[in-house]
Amino acid sequence: MDYKYYAETTPQLVNLAKMTKDCSEIDSELYTKYDVKRGLRDLDGKGVMAGLTHISDVRAYKYVNGERIPDYGNLFYRGYNVKDLCSGFATNGRKYGFEESTYLLLFGKLPNEKELADFSELLASYRNLPTDFVRDIIMKAPSKDMMNTLARSVLTLYSYDPYCDDVSLPNVLRQCLQLISLFPLLSIYGYNSYKHYHDGESLIIHNPDPQLSVAENILHMLRSDQKYTELEAKILDICLVIHMEHGGGNNSSFTTHVVTSTLTDTYSVMAAALGSLKGPRHGGANIKVVQMFEDMQEELHDWTDEEEIADYLKRLLHGEAFDNKGLIYGLGHAIYSKSDPRAEILKGFVEQLAMEKGLENEYLLYSTVERLAPQIIAAERKMYKGVCINVDFYSGLVYHMLGLPLELYTPIFAMARISGWSAHRLEELANNGKIIRPAYGTLCKDMDYISLEDR
Numbered sequence: 001m002d003y004k005y006y007a008e009t010t011p012q013l014v015n016l017a018k019m020t021k022d023c024s025e026i027d028s029e030l031y032t033k034y035d036v037k038r039g040l041r042d043l044d045g046k047g048v049m050a051g052l053t054h055i056s057d058v059r060a061y062k063y064v065n066g067e068r069i070p071d072y073g074n075l076f077y078r079g080y081n082v083k084d085l086c087s088g089f090a091t092n093g094r095k096y097g098f099e100e101s102t103y104l105l106l107f108g109k110l111p112n113e114k115e116l117a118d119f120s121e122l123l124a125s126y127r128n129l130p131t132d133f134v135r136d137i138i139m140k141a142p143s144k145d146m147m148n149t150l151a152r153s154v155l156t157l158y159s160y161d162p163y164c165d166d167v168s169l170p171n172v173l174r175q176c177l178q179l180i181s182l183f184p185l186l187s188i189y190g191y192n193s194y195k196h197y198h199d200g201e202s203l204i205i206h207n208p209d210p211q212l213s214v215a216e217n218i219l220h221m222l223r224s225d226q227k228y229t230e231l232e233a234k235i236l237d238i239c240l241v242i243h244m245e246h247g248g249g250n251n252s253s254f255t256t257h258v259v260t261s262t263l264t265d266t267y268s269v270m271a272a273a274l275g276s277l278k279g280p281r282h283g284g285a286n287i288k289v290v291q292m293f294e295d296m297q298e299e300l301h302d303w304t305d306e307e308e309i310a311d312y313l314k315r316l317l318h319g320e321a322f323d324n325k326g327l328i329y330g331l332g333h334a335i336y337s338k339s340d341p342r343a344e345i346l347k348g349f350v351e352q353l354a355m356e357k358g359l360e361n362e363y364l365l366y367s368t369v370e371r372l373a374p375q376i377i378a379a380e381r382k383m384y385k386g387v388c389i390n391v392d393f394y395s396g397l398v399y400h401m402l403g404l405p406l407e408l409y410t411p412i413f414a415m416a417r418i419s420g421w422s423a424h425r426l427e428e429l430a431n432n433g434k435i436i437r438p439a440y441g442t443l444c445k446d447m448d449y450i451s452l453e454d455r
Contacts, residue, residue, distance in 0.1 A: 026443065034441050041334065047249045050436075051257060054078065055105060055423045058247035060336045070337040070386055077245060078104050086238055086345050095230070096213040096237040098244070099123060102180060102419040105245055106173070106426065124210040126181040127217070130160045134189055134205060142194040146411045147278040149190035151271045154179065158267040165265050167429060175266040176422035183418050184214060187411035188221045194407070215240055218415070222404070231356055232402055235349045239395055242342040243413050245420030247335070252276040252283070256421045260428040261436040273421045274414055283410040283417075286396035288323075289330040290406065293366070293397075295322045303365045306372065313369065313376045330393030331373050337386035346394045350401075357401050366397055 006013045031038055040048040055078065062071040075082045085104075089097035099120045103111045111119060137156050143149045157179075158164045163171050189205060196203035206221045215237035219228035246253070255276040259269045277283035299321065300308055315321035316328050333340055354363035374387050399409055 030443065036441065047334075050254070051248070053248040053424070053427060054108065055420070055427060056245045056247050058249075058335050060338070072339045073336040073341045073388075075242075075246065075341045077101060078108055080104065080110070082242060083341060083345060086241060089237075089241075095234060096215055098214045098237050098240045098416075098419075101241045101244060105419050105423040106176075120213075121210075123177060123181045123214075124208075126178040127185065127208045127210065129182065129185060130157075133157075133160070138186065138189045139193045139197075142190060142197055144194060144198065144407075145278070146187055146191050146194070146407045147274055147283075147414070149194070150183070150186050150411055150414060151274040151278075153186040153190065154267050154274065155271045157182075158265060161267075164267065167263055167265070169426060169429060172266055172426060172429060173422075176418075176425065179266070179270055180418050180422060181214075183411075183415045184208070184218050184221065187408060187415065188218065191222075191405065191408055191411075213237065214415070218412070219402075222408075229356065231349075231353060235346075235353050235398055236402060238345065238349055239398060239412070240416040242345055242391060243395075243416035245417070245423070248424065250282070251279075252417060253420055253424050256424045257428050258436045260425045261433060266425065269425055270418065270421060273417075277414055277417060278410060283413045285329060285390075286392040286399070286413075287406055287409050289392050290396040290400055290409075292316070292322050292329045293362075293369075296369075297362075297365070303361055304368075306368060309365075309368055310372050310376060313373055314380065317377065317380050328369075328373050328377065330389055330396070331377060332387045333390045336388055336390065339388050340390045342391035343389050343394055346391065346398065350394050350398060353398065353401050359401055362397070362401075366394065 006017075030036075037048045040050065042048070057076040057079075058073070059076070060071060060073045061068045063069075077085065085097060085101060089095070089100070100111060100116055102123075103109075103116065103119050133153075133156075137153060138149070143152070161175070166172075185208060192204055195201040202224070204224050206226060208217045209220055212220055213233070216228070216233045218236060219233060220226050248254075252273045256269055256273045259272045280288065296309075296312055297303065299312055302308060312321060313328060317326055319326040350366075351363055354360055370389050370393065373389075377387050396409065399412065404412070
C-alpha cells in the first residue's frame with residue numbers, strides 16, 4: 001500500500017497524513033544546534049553511553065598515542081572471544097555450541113561437562129507447548145509475517161503462566177529458559193501453518209526430539225523428511241551462536257533493558273524485543289542480501305567477470321539496480337569498519353557448505369563482491385570510517401544453501417538473540433535500576449487557546 005492506494009480509496013487519510021508530516025518534520029540543523037546524538041550515536045558511529053553490562057563487548061578500535069583508530073573487529077561474550085568459543089566447539093568431540101554459549105551468557109561462566117549436560121536436559125524439558133496451543137493459537141489466523149506470529153504466540157503464553165507477573169529472578173529465569181526452548185517451535189509451526197492455509201501445502205508438525213541440539217531440532221522440525229547432514233546442523237549452530245548477542249548496545253537488547261526497567265512481565269519484554277528485531281534496519285537485512293544477489297545473478301552475463309560485477313555494484317550505489325535504494329546490502333556496520341568477526345567466523349564454514357551443496361559458483365560470486373564492493377564504495381562516496389562486509393552478507397547465503405524459507409530468516413535471528421535478551425533482562429532486574437527515561441528537547445512554542453467558533 002502507498003499514497004496512491006489511499007488517494008484512491010480514502011483521500012482524507014492522505015490529507016491528514018500530510019498534516020502530520022508537516023507538523024512533525026524537524027530541521028536537521030537543529031539536531032546539530034542542540035547537540036542531539038541522533039540514533040544515540042556520534043557522527044563516527046560511536047554509541048552514546050547509556051548503561052553498563054557484564055554480558056558482552058564489541059571492539060572495533062584501538063588507541064595509539066591517545067588517538068582512536070579503526071581496528072579489526074572482535075566480539076566477546078562474558079570476556080571470551082567468540083572466535084575462540086566457536087573454535088572450541090569443534091574440539092573434544094563437542095559438535096554444537098548454542099547451549100554452551102547460552103549458559104555462558106546467562107550465568108557468567110563456561111559450564112563443565114555435567115553442568116552443560118544438566119542445562120541441555122533442562123532446556124529439553126521446557127521444549128513443549130501447552131495442550132492444544134498449536135491448534136488453538138498458532139493455527140488460528142496465521143500471519144504472513146512469522147515475526148508477527150512469534151510475537152503473538154509469546155504474548156499469548158502469558159495467559160498460560162500462573163506466575164506471569166512475578167519478576168523475581170528465579171521465576172524470570174524459568175520464563176526465559178522456556179522461551180529460549182520454545183522459540184523454534186513457535187516459529188516453525190507458525191510458518192508451516194501459514195504455508196498450509198495460505199499456499200495449500202501439506203501441514204507438517206514434527207515434535208522436537210529431546211536428544212537433539214537446538215540447531216538439529218530446527219532442521220528436524222522444519223524438513224518434511226526430518227533429515228540433515230552434520231555440516232548443515234553445525235553451520236546453523238554457528239549462526240545461532242554468533243547472532244545471540246552483540247555488545248548490549250544493539251536496538252533490541254536496548255529495548256529489552258528499557259521495557260524491563262518498567263518491571264513489566266517477561267512476555268511483554270520479549271514481544272517488544274521481537275518488534276524491534278523485526279525492523280529491516282535490524283534483523284531483516286540478510287533477506288535483502290539474498291534478494292540483491294538473486295537480482296545480480298539474473299543481470300550478470302558472466303558471474304566471473306569482475307568488470308561486469310563492478311559495474312553492477314556501481315549501479316546499485318547510484319540507485320539504478322535492484323530496489324533503487326542506492327545501497328549494497330551486507331556492506332557496512334555502525335561499529336565495525338575493518339572486519340566483522342561474525343562474518344569472518346561464518347565465511348570459514350560457508351565454503352565447506354557450498355562444496356557440499358554444489359554451489360561453488362555462488363560462493364565465488366559472493367567472495368568477489370566481498371572484495372570489490374568496499375573499493376567501489378570508497379571511490380564513490382565520502383566515508384568517515386572504513387567499510388566491510390557484515391554478518392548479514394554471508395548468513396543469508398547460508399540460510400539459502402540450507403533451504404530455509406525467507407520467512408524464517410529473521411525468526412532464526414530471534415531464536416538466537418533470545419539468549420542475549422534473557423541475559424540483559426536478568427541483568428537489568430538484578431541491578432534494580434530506575435525506569436529508563438531519556439530526555440527529548442521540545443521545540444514547541446507557547447500558544448494561546450482559541451475557541452472552536454473563532455478558529
